[in-house]
Amino acid sequence: xxxxxxxxxxxxxxxxxxxxxxxxxxxxxxxxxxxxxxxxxxxxxxxxxxxxxxxxxxxxxxxxxxxxxxxxxxxxxxxxxxxxxxxxxxxxxxxxxxxxxxxxxxxxxxxxx
Amino acid sequence: xxxxxxxxxxxxxxxxxxxxxxxxxxxxxxxxxxxxxxxxxxxxxxxxxxxxxxxxxxxxxxxxxxxxxxxxxxxxxxxxxxxxxxxxxxxxxxxxxxxxxxxxxxxxxxxxxxx
Numbered sequence: 001x002x003x004x005x006x007x008x009x010x011x012x013x014x015x016x017x018x019x020x021x022x023x024x025x026x027x028x029x030x031x032x033x034x035x036x037x038x039x040x041x042x043x044x045x046x047x048x049x050x051x052x053x054x055x056x057x058x059x060x061x062x063x064x065x066x067x068x069x070x071x072x073x074x075x076x077x078x079x080x081x082x083x084x085x086x087x088x089x090x091x092x093x094x095x096x097x098x099x100x101x102x103x104x105x106x107x108x109x110x111x112x113x
Numbered sequence: 114x115x116x117x118x119x120x121x122x123x124x125x126x127x128x129x130x131x132x133x134x135x136x137x138x139x140x141x142x143x144x145x146x147x148x149x150x151x152x153x154x155x156x157x158x159x160x161x162x163x164x165x166x167x168x169x170x171x172x173x174x175x176x177x178x179x180x181x182x183x184x185x186x187x188x189x190x191x192x193x194x195x196x197x198x199x200x201x202x203x204x205x206x207x208x209x210x211x212x213x214x215x216x217x218x219x220x221x222x223x224x225x226x227x228x
Contacts (some may be wrong), residue, residue, distance in 0.1 A: 004156070033215075041201055043157075043218040055215070090156055094214075102216060104149075104156030 003027050004105040006091050012111045013081055021076045021108045023091030032074035033092040033102060034066060043090070049074055078110075086112045115140040117187075117204045119219035127227045132176075132191040134222045136204030139185065144206050146187045147216065148178055151201040160202075163187060174198070199226045 004025045013019050025032065034046040047066045048055045054066065063079045078085060088109050092102040120135040138144050145164050149157040161172025168180040178189045187204060202222045207214040 041151075041221045041223075043203065043221075045215050045217070048215055092157075101147075101159055101162060102157075104158070106156045107154075 004091055004093055004103050006089075006105040006108050008108060009106065010109050010111075012113065014113055015081055015083060017081050018077070018079045019081060019110070020078070021089055021091075021110070023074050023076070023105055024072055025091075025093040025103070025105075026072065027093055027095070027103060029093035029095050029103070030071055031094045031096075032068070033094075034074065034076050035090040035092065035104075037088040037090060037107070039087070046076075047074075081112045083112050086110055115142075115144060115206045115208045116217055117146070117206050117219040119202075119204050119222050121222055122220065123223045123225065125225040125227060126194045128196055129193050132189070132194045132198065132224065134189040134202050134204075134224065136178075136187045136189065136219060137185050138187060138204075138206050140206060145214070146178075146180065147205045147207070148172065148176070148187075148189050149203045149205060149218075151203065151221075153200070157203065160189070194224075194226045196226050196228065199224055 007022045031050040033048045035043050037043045046060045065077045068074045088107045090107045091105040094102045116139045118137045143165050147162045148160040150160050151157045160176050161170045163170050163180045171177045176191045180187050204219040205216045207216050
C-alpha cells in the first residue's frame with residue numbers, strides 16, 4: 001500500500017492556467033508538507049501544515065496555496081502559472097512528535113509551457 | 114540559521130569500493146541531521162538520522178554516518194558500493210518552525226557506481 005501518494009504524476013499546462021496537485025497519506029500522520037525540487041535537484045520547503053497551524057515559507061508566492069479537506073489530504077493549488085513554476089513537487093508527512101522523520105510521495109512533475 | 118553543505122555534487126565509485134559522501138552543517142544549537150536518498154523518478158527515503166544520541170548512526174542498506182561536532186560534519190559511508198546504490202543523496206538539518214520541524218536540505222550528491 002502506498003503511504004504517501006500524489007496525483008497526477010505528470011502535469012503539463014500553459015502559462016496563466018490554474019492547477020491543483022493532490023496528496024494523500026494513509027499513515028495516520030498529522031503534519032504534511034509541500035516541497036519544490038528545481039531542475040538542479042535543489043529541494044526547498046514550501047509549506048508545513050497540521051490541523052492547527054500553517055507555516056508558509058516566506059519565499060513562496062501567494063499564487064500557491066495549500067488546502068486540506070481533512071487530516072489525510074493536503075492539496076496544492078497554483079494560480080496563474082508561470083514558466084518558473086516548472087519543477088517537481090513533493091508532498092511529505094510526519095508523525096506526531098517525530099516531525100523530523102518525513103515520508104515523501106513520488107512527486108509530481110509540473111511543466112509550464 | 115541552520116544549514117548543510119554537501120561537498121561534491123557528483124561522486125563516482127567502483128562496485129565494491131568505499132562510498133564516502135560529505136556533509137558539513139552549520140547550527141547554533143545541537144542539530145538533528147539526516148541523510149535521505151532519492152532513486153530516479155522517485156520521492157525521498159530516509160536513510161538514517163542523528164538526534165543527539167549515539168554519534169555513530171547506522172541506517173538502511175548498509176549505510177552509516179558519524180556525527181563529529183569538532184568538525185561540524187556528518188559524512189555518509191558504506192564499506193562496499195553496490196550498483197543499486199546509484200542515486201541522489203541529500204543531507205538535511207531540521208529546525209523548529211512553529212510546532213513542526215522543517216527540513217533544510219543540502220544541494221545533493223549524485224552517486225554513480227561503476228561496474
